[in-house]
Amino acid sequence: MIETILSNLALILGTTLMYSTPLIYTSLGGVLSENSGVINIGLEGMMVIGAFIGAAIGYYVGNPWIAFIGAGVAGGLFGLLHAFASVTFGANQVVSGIAINFLGIGIALFLSRIFFEGATMTKSIQLDNKMPRPLNGVFPDGSILNTIFDNQYATVYLAFIMVLLIWFFLYKTKYGLRLRSVGEHPTAADTLGINVMGIRYFAVIMSGVFAGFGGAAMSLAIVSNFRPTLISGHGFIALAAMIFGKWKPQGAMLACLLFGGAQGLAVYLGQFDINIPTQLISMLPYVITIVVLIGFVGKSSAPSADGIPYEKESKY
């Protein structure tokens, strides 16, 4: 009895890790961008383009790491676009982000039709060319650890390493300190000779890179191709996770695990013949997102200058 419970829990935990991973990358992107004072609602679009480019390069080149990096570059280019609009021209960051979401799915489908014979779905990557699974077969068959780690792709472990790296960058290095100061009080940073525009460019581009990684973690690991509905809101869930995590990498990670857990639970429940329509069960992660945002976040501590374009010579 206890063994069945444990192995069921292990199963849920395994799927939780798997589904959390794309969210973690993407929410780290959000953490970087918003701590520098630029709202990035375009994470979804950046994730979509990352997922497509990852799948496309993965299919044609056959090396998952080149595909993964390619996805980051694609996301980064979208980040550059967002930075161009919202940092250089001081455009409304929400509007720019929405535009990027449309652009992401549009360009992905357009390129897909060009490179995959008119199909909106890329061809599947061969199993050998997907992300490696470092702990595959390490633990004995049927053991709890095996259930949890056997099928986890390298992207899962890398995501947690990235959380640590971003945390260290933000809180232990001078550039992290500067990035946060720009998001809290850009005028103060400017008076100390810190390059506000430069830091915001860096942060927004990096947020695109991480969202691109998030998309690729989906299309190169969890599944093995790109299709139009693949991302369907994960970018927004990652955004919510970042807010729920109080704009901190470690908090965002925990929030992503919660949302990933909801998804894991949905998958787990889906295998039983219970009297709840599967559609309702698949809604679980989204419902939890809303409940959490309403109930638990409250007045959370966004960086003070988040969403406000910085103009140098304004008369205050």
Added chain:
Amino acid sequence: MGYENVTQSLTKIIEMKNITKKFGDFVANDSVNLDVFKGKVHALLGENGAGKSTLMNILYGLYSPTSGEILINGKKVEITNPNIAIEHGIGMVHQHFMLVKPFTVTQNIILGQEPVSKMSVLNMKKALKDVKEISERYGLYVDPNAKIEDISVGMQQRVEILKALYRGAEILILDEPTAVLTPQEIVELIQIIKNLTKEGKSIILISHKLKEIIDAADFCLIIRRGKHIDTVVVPETNEEGLASKMVGREVSFVVDKKVKVAGDEIFSIKDLVVKDNRDIVAVDKLNISIKKGEILGLAGIDGNGQTELLEAITGLRKVESGEIKINDNNITNNTPFQVINKKISHIPEDRQKRGLVLDFDISENTILENYYKNPFARKGILNYNNIRVYAKELIDKFDVRPKEESKMARTLSGGNQQKVIIAREVSNDPDLLIAAQPTRGLDVGAIEFVHKSLIDQRDNDKAVFLISFELDEIMNVSDRIAVIYEGKIVGIVDAKDAEVEKLGLMMAGGGSK
């Protein structure tokens, strides 16, 4: 002696020559000249919006001048950004502090010039040591690990000064440094300024407060509406001399007030209890009453329940128990709307937050309380023609500048913002006018105007309730003075019998009933 003779033997470190700065059509600085000498305090005096801050932002590299040149130690320099200013030894303490609230004192001080070990990793140990060292050297004590949001405004200012010193500043620009300080903190600041000049630092002190210029400065440059008026040697002048140069006319410091016998009681508060945001009792069984044709001044140190009392009267905060009455109507726990309709007007403490909608224009701000009434609206539709006519009338009557009713409230100077509020509130013809800190941050000209408006109300047989932290103001304007301490009235005296020492003692909780 004269300026030329006194300055002959001094070392010039900064010369700003014929500085002009235009924002579009608006000339903020018009050929202004400024010399700063080593180890001396040079004050910059002018009314709100005269262009003092603009001139300093140019020196600090935040704005680039339209024309003119800057020399440091005799050499011409181009200061295009704050980094260059810092390199030349210029440090600035801004009027609105440039501090990152969630960061610690140390993080704020080192920001931009962080001590690092390998790979840009912050070396917080060295940072703490450095901060401690300079804070001890100049007698500027702060808790280096405290977060900015948790420390007092006076402490925050020290952090700003330390920030500049940490960057090796030789010349410190202090922009309106006392605007936000308590009287005790001002005394401490002037001492700090003296310590700094003793160490050979030069100070540029921007201010519109004459007293502190007399107390702290060696020289004083006066600007009026962007124009260079004069540079004077401070010990050779006095407050009146500075004031008339700043405003361009003679200014009276004595409030002109006729004797008046007060009428019947019109407003009263009985056993009022109000809690603050932390749910602690802030107003504790307080009793006061105000008569027609009387100004009651409420003296007290900030944070003794004044804000909560005001909010309770005006309907912005819940009354726990007790009673507030005007004209025999009980208005306890009424909504602000109901309070206004009972003929109570309110000049709020924070004019930018509660007095005005900053992104509305002047005309819209003048009808915030009456927008739904004839002739401003009919059947729910605003009549902008009538609103504008009304606003123009008020602008003329209260001398709001610029005389354009379509100017955004945000763009007005502090004094003119206050005039718009006073115009609106007084025009409601209130039975009781509540004025909270009505002259905070205003220059002498505007202060004169505000005081006159309050006294006019009183002379028209209306009641006025004045709340202020400035004891001088309370003593000059009020007819009776109530002292509040820890949410209770600890004494009420007639203004003509009031003594500063006695009031001060009561404000500190040492008085007797």
